[in-house]
Amino acid sequence: MSVGRFIHETLPSRVLFGVGTLGGLPEEAERLGIKRALVLSTPGQAEQGLAVCDLLGVNGAGLFSGARMHTPTDVSEQACARVRELGADGVIAIGGGSTIGLAKAIALRTDLPQVVIPTTYAGSEVTPILGETENGLKVTRRSLKVLPETVIYDVELTLGLPVALSVTSGLNAIAHAAEALYAPNVSPVVAMIAEEGVRALVGALPRLANDPANVVARSDALEGAWLCGICLGLVGMALHHKLCHVLGGTFDLPHAETHSVVLPHVLAYNLEVVPDARNRLARAVGHADPALALHQLAARLGAPTSLASLGMPESGVADAARLAVATPYPNPRPFVEDDIARILSHAWAGSLPSVL
Template identity: 60%
Template sequence: MDPFVYEALPSRVVFGWGSLDRLADEVDRLGVSRVLVLATPPQRAEAERIAVMLGPRVAGLFAGAVMHTPTDVTETALGVLRETGADATLAVGGGSTTGLGKAIAWRTDLPQLVVPTTYAGSEMTPILGETENGVKTTRRDRRILPEAVVYDPALTLSLPAGLSATSGLNAIAHAVEGLYARDRNPIVSLMAEDGVRALAAALPAIVRDPADREARSRALYGAWLCGAVLGAVGMALHHKLCHVLGGSFDLPHAETHAVVLPHVVAFNAPAAPEAMAALDRALGEGEGDPALRLHRLARAVGAPTALEAIGMPADGIDRAADLAVANPYWNPRPFDRDAVRALIAAAFAGRAPSDPAA
């Protein structure tokens, strides 16, 4: 076996049906007394319900989180934090809300709790992506990692099937990059494979029956594993492209991951045979290579398969290619602007994934 380094991240996870009832205990366990509850505008009602459960432990509510964590929204939230005297944050929702909690933690070093209501998985990473003036930048730091995460599958029952599908595919993308990351290791690979396996089986079941409790539980379990994978290893071409596309064109985060993932897998497949074998096992029975099977999975669960369909302008393809190669992430297969442009163009049109260099 090849030598490796594995460093476990110090985040506490409470998982299971009814886990929300333990949230007050988790607040007390952190030694804080006045949490600022964070949410997006659509999640305000859920956040208010949870705030009522916590009673005097809540200092206030800020329901202004949005996609891609714009820095001006963070500054507004920091003003509320100071006004209320909060000594911790509690993010209720998906990646947008979790991102705001991370941005506050980066600036203040205050503790964070997260109650996920989607399958984003970002609550398990010490990674923060922020947008300013149309440019998205990322950083990694232990201060960004939430201290505690309470996973209650009951909170995902109201997540529409379509959003469940794109959110789950977003999580799968985290695990896929972990399988071929430069700093991958056997522990992360096991987590990645099982995370993909859980989500690939659960998402079609959720689309068939959004009230399927077992499928909801398996999907949330898979999202946790996939998020933990991303938190343990570095990112590669897929995440670079999604950061560029999301930050530059304000594309919906999860949908962008769902569209781009099969195309990056097709590009990286020749350079990552072990990762493709693990992905093939995780996706279960089916015909075709992993890239095609991921493309079919997205179609089967009703997720978008074209960047054009989620709002990207045709004249943005060249700009995205330029930005992707300007400050590239490590990738198992080297790439140049022509290869990246071909990949983006295929994803824009919604074509079946193939190696753009073939």
């Protein structure tokens, strides 16, 4: 093994993982000094939000159930107004990336402590990254102010997650680890975490798709998502995430589904020039061609494999490529507009991923 130089940083966070861990929420809120918590959810998870309010008892100030995909800034401002109205001194988010994103947006503006309770495999709960959308553009920023203080992973809360969302959410998490493997600041620790996160999810998703109530499969998937989220929080992302942010913010495409469609095509483009990342992913997915393996996994489990099926117009391919190269992320291969347009064309059509 060659001697290398690297920098590895860790993030300050507290994680409760297991079955029934939601019951520890009141103690976690008390530990953070939260006496009047604003609970956050999407409209569809308002019932779960109300259950959290009940669990908090007198320390629950109320519920804001208006979280929306891609964290629109107008929704964040509405939620902050609710914080002021109720005199809330902390936020508790239950749900997926939309709700967790809203909690982060509030923390950015108020510096209030957060407890987040993920019910999907999004992974953003362990990152200091916030993506907000305004006027059709999604902007990503990094700040420790948005890193949740406590994350409660309760496997029981994922048992009712529909299989379709479980699969796309899991593929979204895999994208975090896959791009971490070729990040400029990847360390050996992050590489090991990323490989194990992908391995856990690739193994768990078919099992939970076959038996959604399989607690062991759900636990493996949630642990894999946590590991992949750690990667997202520790190193920078690349072309795949840039494209998904552009597509989500500009065309309002569903977040997890967009990741599941785009990832194999970006990997086919990038992995040719990063052999170590390719080898690690190949081990994790059990296939010499990780891009093809992930495309086939998505198709086999019923996830969308084309941007067209998500409602993106074919005419948007050129616009998305132009927006992507305007503010590129670090990437193993250059941000070349024609190449990116071809990647997006293949993703739009649902073609097999191929090397450009």
